[in-house]
Amino acid sequence: MYQDIIKGWVKHLDFMILDVVSLETAFFVSYFIRNKSLENGFSEHYQNMIWTIILLSIMAAFFLSSYRGIIQRGYMKEIKQTLSHCGFISLGLIVWMFVFKESSSYSRIIVAAMYPASVFITLAARLLWKRVIRIRIRSRKKMRKVLIISTEGRIEDAIEGLLQPYRNYQLSACALYDTSDKVGTEINYVPVVADKDHMIEYIQENIVDEVFIDLPGYEKEAERLMGIFVSMGLVAHINLARFTPNVENKMINQFAGFMVLSSGIKFASSQQLFFKRLIDIFGAVVGLLATGIVFIIFAPIIKKQSPGPVFFSQERVGRNGRRFKIYKFRTMYPDAEDRKKELMVQNKMNGFMFKMDNDPRIIPIGHFLRKSSIDEFPQFWNVLKGERSIIETTKKNLCFARIVPA
16 A cells, blocks of 8 residues: 555645634634623633634644645535534534533533534635636746647547646646647637647747646657757656556655656545544453453363463465564464474375364364364554554454555
């Protein structure tokens, strides 16, 4: 699992601060509605609520990805995200009050009024600030002028991808490499100024600072054009995502100073990895408590039927060749490995695996422990250490499948 460490919500720190101010304003409005005055200030309980709102707003930004694509999204999406964000805050406050058993110290009117007030104020503030950002972007006079070179089938996606919220460049024009029919028209408000035969001429006669090349299927031509533009003193960009193997889960990023194409079975965000590890830790703690109970019940039986250690450990090869020790309740006699040679003629498996019916090396209680998978319980310790991960549970047993590095 490959971790994408780019945290998009940090990029929108302005919106995070704006939301906190909006939520606190909603709290003050709700408090004023209930008490008709702010002259006497806030009690200690309500002062704590002010700080809790800030913490919950940061948590909402992290867990709900509240600011992903915030500049581009429309009114309906913004309303849904605002309802979700403010709902998280309101629910968090209720949980906080009950956890600390202080719900009786707060007015229900304030808590109830805060949700609609926070939705209205936060939504209005977000929409207003997005409008300010767009006006500010349009008013920049010294933005770099970018010419887009693409194909008729790709040009709309290329323009949409380049419409970044805080860009310091202007999409001044585009050229279509595979057709000349649309020269003189506009695509998403960007004028089509040339085809492949007139691109150089246009650049020579107009102001162009940078060129963005998005030509899937024309790899050699894209490299040739880049060389020409660089020799003309321009900065040229090639969309690498269009020049990659046909594999899933690919990502362009930096690795030790190099621009690379990364591909893996699964790309995971920091939020996903956080939740996955949190589930593993919680499951491991619960599992180890159950292991303790199982130990009390079965350890004396194991000892009585076969003197020796209660636990069995064995080295396993995990993810990408990492070695670690797994732990189980011992289900065999201590001399099981020595007796294995005598029983090889009854082996039902090929290769390094060994399996036989009614294996005499298994102690009496061992058959039950294996059939019920109770012998696997000590592996919760491996989960807690991060060597293994809980994948799924069934009615009969708990399956440990994915191996993660320590």
